[in-house]
Amino acid sequence: MPGRVEYEPASVKDLLAEMKDTAELLIDLSYSAVLHGSPAIAEEVLELEERMDVLQLRARMSLLMAARNPEDAETLAPVLGIIGAAEKVSDASGDIAKVVLEEVGVPDAIRGALPEAVERLVRAELAPDSDYAGRTLADINLETETGVRVIAVRRGGDWIPNPDAETTLEADDVLLLRGPEESVGGVSETASGEPYTPSEPVDPDIADLERAVDSLVLMKNMSELAVDLAYGSVLFNSDDIAEEVVELEAEVDALKARFEAWTLRAAADVEDPVSLRGLVQIANATEVISDAAVEISEGVLRGLDTHVVVREAVEESDEVIVRVQVTERGDLDGTTLGDADVKTETGMRVIAVRRPDGEADAADGLDTGGDDAWVIQPGPDTALHAGDVLLTKGTRAGAERLRALAGEDRG
Structure with missing residues (x-):
């Protein structure tokens, strides 16, 4: 039975930031639970969903206390929309996790959709006698040594999403680890003292089912990106990014x-056709997540003024999300992300490429059947052409360097 949530003074800005981190983590964990067939990770999704319920209630209470006149109501309405949309993302993520926990039924072929090089997400409970217990992530130097990242820590009922180098790991912490198959198992065993058993690869033997699963995984990637961009459009009051959502x-x-x-x-x-029911449930939840992303950015799309709590978050943020178009005048046309060395030259990370009215490269395989072709999570071999729209994250100075490289500022 959920406990009572009482009003307590809190920064709406901080609550929104935590809801954003929680929503993104929920999406990641819920799909990982299904793709890896992990009830343990699915249980963490439901724990995190309860946390989101408390966050959204506290945020609503704080906003109600802040509304004093019609002008306040007008500027606070989009913030309420963001809170409601985050709750929808949370509920949809819970529905995805329940496919594993309630054994709704999902074909083994869904694991066959995972690329061979995909990173694994593993849950490990930190043993008191582990080499990691009582040490900071900087001291352990885990990611540099092994390629494995701690993406979140659950300590009792509290969560630490995106732990930094100064985060100290304590006995009984639940660690959510992401990394390559060849090293994440060893890190899990060092943390928990328990043997790690990787999931067996599965080769889909029904072509139509393989295509269905491939479409579902692409829906997952695009919905994750939509939520990420939606929050970016709000934080940076960007019409361009909201339109991409x-x-x-x-x-x-x-x-x-x-x-x-x-x-x-x-x-x-x-x-057994009933075994496909889980796929349908995941697809429906994924559509809810993408719809919620549009709701998050609705205030920007309707031209409503950004509330002060959002403006404060922007002023404190060193990161921006920008949309940059490759032009024939720039140095990116006809090259690849790797050859242009975009990350090193600009400091910007390209998180997606949209090709208006184009076709995806055969290597990317991401032609969705819509009007545009998308490359989600592009790599160094991703080719760039005039007209391509790059969705990127980084600093404001880096964004200007990228615009110059793309030729946007060359009339």
Whole structure:
């Protein structure tokens, strides 16, 4: 039974920041639970969902206390929308996790959609006698030594998302580890003292089912990106980024239609069609997440003034999310992200590439069936062409350097 939540003075800005981190972590964990068939990670999703429920109630209470006149109500309305959308993301993530916990049924083929080089997400409870107990992440130097990151820590009922180098790991902490298969198991064993058993690879043997699962995984990637960009559009009051969220939501809708067609065709060849029910539940929840992303950015799309709590968050943030278009005048046209060395030259990380009215490169394989082609999580081999829209994260100075490299400022 959920406990009573009482009003206590709190910074709405801080609550919104924690809700953002929590929503993004929920999405990541829920899909990882399904893709890796992990009930332990699914349980963490439900724990985190309860935390989100408390955060959204506290945020609503603080906003109600802040509204004193019609002008306040007008500027606070979009913030309430952000809170409601974050709750939808949380509930949808819980629905995805329940596919594992309630054994709704999902074909083993879903694990076959994981690329061979994909990073694994593992849950480990820190043993008191572990070499990591009582040490900071900087002291352990885990990511440099092993390539494994601690993406979150649960300490009793409290969460530490995105722990930094000064975070000290304590006995009985629940660590959520992400890294390559060849090293994440060893880190898990060192942390927990328990043997790590990797999941067995699965080769899908039904072509239509494989296509359905591929569509679902792409929906997942695009929905995650939409939520990330939605928060960015609000934090930086960016019409351009908000419009990209709308584009992504439309692409997810197109992918869902494709997913449904492939799933219905696969049902004729699957021994037990009911086993596909979990896929349908995941697809429905994924669509909810992309719809919620649009709701997060709705205030920006409607031209409503950014509330002071959001402006304060922007002023304190060193990171920006910007949309940059490659032009024929720039140095990026006809090259790749790796050849142009974009990250080193500008400090900006390209998180997605949209090709208006284009086709995805065969290597990317991300033509969604919509009007545009998308490359989610592009790598060094991703080719760039005039007209491509780059969605990037980094510093304001880095954004200007990237615009110059793309030729946006060369008339």
